[in-house]
Amino acid sequence: MIVTCPTCSCRYSVQSDAIGRGKLVRCAMCGAIWQQSAYDESIERKQRVLDLIKWTFFWFIVFVTIFSLFFAKNAVMQFWPHASDFYEFVGAQNESKGAFAVQNMSNFFVVKDDTLYMGLKGELVNTSNEVRTIPSITISLRDEEGTEKTSRYRKMWTHNLTYKKLLPNQKIVFETELQSVPRNNLICDIKLDVL
Numbered sequence: 001m002i003v004t005c006p007t008c009s010c011r012y013s014v015q016s017d018a019i020g021r022g023k024l025v026r027c028a029m030c031g032a033i034w035q036q037s038a039y040d041e042s043i044e045r046k047q048r049v050l051d052l053i054k055w056t057f058f059w060f061i062v063f064v065t066i067f068s069l070f071f072a073k074n075a076v077m078q079f080w081p082h083a084s085d086f087y088e089f090v091g092a093q094n095e096s097k098g099a100f101a102v103q104n105m106s107n108f109f110v111v112k113d114d115t116l117y118m119g120l121k122g123e124l125v126n127t128s129n130e131v132r133t134i135p136s137i138t139i140s141l142r143d144e145e146g147t148e149k150t151s152r153y154r155k156m157w158t159h160n161l162t163y164k165k166l167l168p169n170q171k172i173v174f175e176t177e178l179q180s181v182p183r184n185n186l187i188c189d190i191k192l193d194v195l
């Protein structure tokens with residue numbers, strides 16, 4: 001058994017028989033004297049069982065946490081969208097390509113300070129069943145011959161962290177105004193760049 005000095009914490013390995021039912025002992029290091037009680041094997045056994053239960057519980061919690069992180073990731077990301085950064089980092093998040101659709105595109109014209117602007121409005125929808133990082137949107141206009149008519153409009157979305165992620169089926173409205181465009185026969189190209 002191990003006997004520990006209550007004064008200087010010095011530890012001694014002693015035969016259990018030497019202590020018997022209890023004995024007055026003296027520390028060789030500091031000279032402290034105390035009544036050492038008998039060695040109780042059941043206490044040590046209880047401690048071992050307790051340790052085993054503690055570690056089993058610990059690993060159970062670790063396992064459940066990891067399991068739920070990966071198998072309930074959509075629920076986790078709905079609760080905390082930034083978790084998708086973590087999933088992307090560990091490779092558990094699929095590629096975002098093809099996960100978005102642009103719908104309800106419409107255009108309108110406005111005159112501001114004697115300049116004609118064409119406005120474009122549409123909705124970007126997350127059509128997947130996972131939380132996705134919003135892609136940047138590039139809109140370019142061309143006429144029927146294919147000649148480009150405007151400089152490209154590009155929206156990166158990074159300025160607005162609230163809209164950095166889209167939940168499944170969630171949509172956002174995007175809107176832009178392009179200067180000095182002809183009114184007729186325009187073809188609108190929309191390109192989504194998944195970051």
Ligand SMILES: [Zn+2]
Nearest residue numbers: 005008027030
């Ligand atoms: Zn001592």
